[in-house]
Amino acid sequence: MSRNSEPPHSRMGSSSGRGFHHLALALLLSSQIQCALSVIFPSTHSSYKFDYLRRSPRLDPINGEAKRTLSKRENPIPLIVTNNCGDTLWPGVATQDGEGPESSGFELASGETRNMTVGPTWAGRVWGRTNCTVSNETATCVTGDCFGLLECEYSGAVPVTLAEFNLAGGDTRRQTFYDISLVDGYNLPLGIVYHPAANTSNIPPNFVNAACIATPGYLMAPNRTGIAYTNSSFPMPYEDSQTNSGISNWCPWDLQAFIPDKPGDGIYPYPDDNVERPVFDPCKSACAASNSAADCCTGDYNDPNVCKRSEYSESAKVVCPDAYSFAYDDQTSTFIIPSGGGWEVVFCPAGRSTNILATYGTQLSALASGGVVTEEMRKLAMNVSYIESVPGSSAPPGHRVSGLALVVTIVVTGLLSL
Incomplete structure (x- = not known):
């Protein structure tokens, strides 16, 4: 990730050169539009239509109604972006x-933070x-390109690590759904840190602050617990x-960008594991690489009982247990809290990949x-022995089913096919 802000090379001068350039640009835009159209946003995925919050008058101070419509820019929500990487990024x-x-695209030097706001919906x-x-x-x-524009109008070109949010999710629009997604691949370590409001200040930080770190040099020493983006009371x-x-x-070797x-000399190459990989080694997802129905869970595979994890998804889930690794990974990757x-x-957070949902x-x-958050929940959030008793990501991903996974699987399976 080197810094490079030099002007681009000059355009070809001849008419044939310009024609070739226009054709190449058209092909690039066409390919990126296909990527943009295939994007799965959390709030469009079927499971995000389900509302986990019970309809109760006590949850709505306005006339006891279960729903309300938030006006534009009512109580703007902070959206902060921090670059802890060693090089300049362009979020x-x-x-x-x-x-x-x-702003939908900007330069962010190493060590800098950009403070912005978004609407509550x-x-x-x-x-x-x-x-x-x-x-x-x-x-x-090189990665995450936005059709060659500084301000992004669509999602970035794959492979890219994503932080995804739906601030007003569920039927009542009173819940926030969020995740770290590797569905479009991986390019950078990424963490999501929650800044509580008055009504959510009692949520333990080790319930909500997820991280995915799959780049060498950024991991702290192996440990089941730590205090990055939390505190000693809530490991x-x-x-x-x-x-x-x-x-x-x-x-997977063939999915490296x-x-x-x-x-x-390409005649008798050494096995993959004998080839040194670069530190900055973006990885395409199976879907991004093949665009096949089986890898993208589309067409005949648009069913959680049919579409299964690929080798990429299995590997991604081991290094980043809390990350969304393929289209039907909601059960072990979606965080849901009150809005x-x-x-x-x-970007490039401290610590290690989190294992919160498991x-x-x-x-x-x-x-x-x-x-x-009950007192029993808070006590368990402070219990190091409990955390250490839960298996880490070394267990096969398909064998780790958390309580949240059970709830989503039982209640939402019927919705996934809608």
């Missing part, structure tokens, strides 16, 4: 619904663009099997359905 923001932030995604060549309103980036549950030396090989050359408070997207799935299910 992009795509808005699916509601009022988006004042906003739904969209945030990602990081890398190695961009910027000139005025254009920005051509964060971590994935504890990966190391900085071993995590570089998690991406930039496959390194193998020794042996309110602000959000911070952190550890506190039952408690998060109760929070989603009841909207209240």
Whole structure:
């Protein structure tokens, strides 16, 4: 991820050169439009239509009604973007619904933070663009590119790590749904940090602050717990099997965005595991690479009972247990909390990948359905022995079913086929 803000190369001068350039640009736009059309936003996925919050008059202070419509920019919600990586990034923001932030694409130097706001009904995604060549309103980036524009109008080109939000989800529009998504691939470590509001200040930080770190050099030493983006009272549950030396090989060889050359002149190449991979090694998802119905869960495979995890999804779930790894990964990847408070997207966060949903799935299910953190939940959130008793991501992903997964599976399965 090197900094590069030099003006782009000059255009070809001849008419034939211009014609070739226009054709190439048209093909690029066509390919990116297909990626944009295939994007699965959380609020459009069927499971996001289900409302976990019980319809109760006590939950609505206005005339005891279960629903209300929020006006535009009523109580603006903080959306903060922080770059903890060693190089400049160019974050992009795509808005699916509601009022988006004042900027949808900007430069963010290493160590800098950008403070923005969105409307309380906003739904969209945030990602990081890398190695961009910027000139005025254009920005051509190695990963996460937005049709060559600095301000993004659509989602970024794959592969890209995503932070996805629906701030007014469910039937009552009183819940926030969010996730870290690797459905479009992986390019940067990413964390989501919750900034509580008055009505959500009692939610333990180790219930909500998820992280996905699958790049060598960014992992702290293996440990089941830590205090990054939380505090010593509420230890964060971590994935504890990966190391900085071993995590570089998690991406299936053929899915690397930039496959390194193998020794042996291509005649008798060494096995994949003998080829050193670069630290910055973006990984395409199986869907992004093949665009097949089986990998993208479309067509005849648009069914959770038919569409299964790919090798990519299995690997992604091991290194980032809380991340969304394929289209029907809602059960072990979706966070649902009462609406309110602000959000911070952190690129290259400290610590390790979190393992929150496998550890506190039952408690998060109760929070989603009841909207209240009980004293029993808080005590369990402070219990290191309990966290250490829950298996980490070393267990096969298909064998880890949390309490939240059970609730989503039992209640939402019928909705997924709608």
